[in-house]
Amino acid sequence: DIVMTQSPDTLAVSLGERATINCKSSQSIFSNNMNYLAWYQQKPGLPPRLLIYWASTRQSGVPDRFSGGGSGTDFTLTISGLQAEDVAVYYCQQFHSTPPITFGQGTRLEIK
Amino acid sequence: QVQLVQSGAAVKKPGSSVKISCQASGGSLGYYGFTWVRQAPGQGLEWMGRVFPKFNVKSYAQKFKGRVTFTSDESATTVTVELSGLTSDDTAVYYCARDRLSEDNVFELWGQGTLVTVSS
Numbered sequence A: 001d002i003v004m005t006q007s008p009d010t011l012a013v014s015l016g017e018r019a020t021i022n023c024k025s026s027q028s029i030f031s032n033n034m035n036y037l038a039w040y041q042q043k044p045g046l047p048p049r050l051l052i053y054w055a056s057t058r059q060s061g062v063p064d065r066f067s068g069g070g071s072g073t074d075f076t077l078t079i080s081g082l083q084a085e086d087v088a089v090y091y092c093q094q095f096h097s098t099p100p101i102t103f104g105q106g107t108r109l110e111i112k
Numbered sequence B: 001q002v003q004l005v006q007s008g009a010a011v012k013k014p015g016s017s018v019k020i021s022c023q024a025s026g027g028s029l030g031y032y033g034f035t036w037v038r039q040a041p042g043q044g045l046e047w048m049g050r051v052f053p054k055f056n057v058k059s060y061a062q063k064f065k066g067r068v069t070f071t072s073d074e075s076a077t078t079v080t081v082e083l084s085g086l087t088s089d090d091t092a093v094y095y096c097a098r099d100r101l102s103e104d105n106v107f108e109l110w111g112q113g114t115l116v117t118v119s120s
Helices: none
Strands: A004-007 A010-013 A019-025 A037-042 A049-053 A066-071 A074-079 A088-094 A107-111 B003-006 B010-012 B018-025 B034-039 B046-052 B057-060 B068-073 B078-083 B092-099 B107-110 B114-118
Touching: A004 A088, A010 A019, A019 A037, A019 A088, A019 A107, A037 A066, A049 A066, A049 B107, A074 A088, B003 B092, B003 B107, B010 B018, B018 B092, B018 B114, B034 B068, B046 B068, B057 B068, B078 B092
Parallel strands: A010 A107, B010 B114
Antiparallel strands: A004 A019, A019 A074, A037 A049, A037 A088, A066 A074, A088 A107, B003 B018, B018 B078, B034 B046, B034 B092, B046 B057, B068 B078, B092 B107, B092 B114
16 A cells, blocks of 8 residues: 655644645655646545645645645645635545555644 | 535444445436545544446455445435444544546545444
């Protein structure tokens, strides 16, 4: 199984500043010229919300302050200009080698 | 606009079974895959498995094999998960999720979640 490891576990960023969350896969999730990685945002009491797929493609309706990058085994989710509504837990997910689909352990984003 | 509507919360005794339904309200099951993910209190997301109703294809996470069953009913636009042999470790919110595109394993649409509490 591919293990997904996120860092840090908790991140505190000031409003308006940039937040960067890292996600590392235990093996490459790059094939067919694509990275099989998605990012989700989860707020308390709600289901996850798809933000980004194919590592860098923003889901429809997601603000452009959210961006994804990286390739192979190392990926980032960047939130440029943090807003109060971005406080949430963020998860990465690989869909390259399935089953099983695996998620990172989550990164809690807070306001400093 | 299709929504995934899940059945309500359940309290179960250890050793019993629970069945959770997920209805694609406002649409059909189509050619999408449906995945079950659970989340224990304060914990992360755990993939349980998925079903592709159109072709009745199912896959299960190894840790749940033999204990979980996925079914689907196209006429009722519903997919269902049944988990047996419940223990306190199965206390969690269970989510169904639908692929963004057929079989792409990217989860665009989620149910609201169903809390299952296992307690004697």
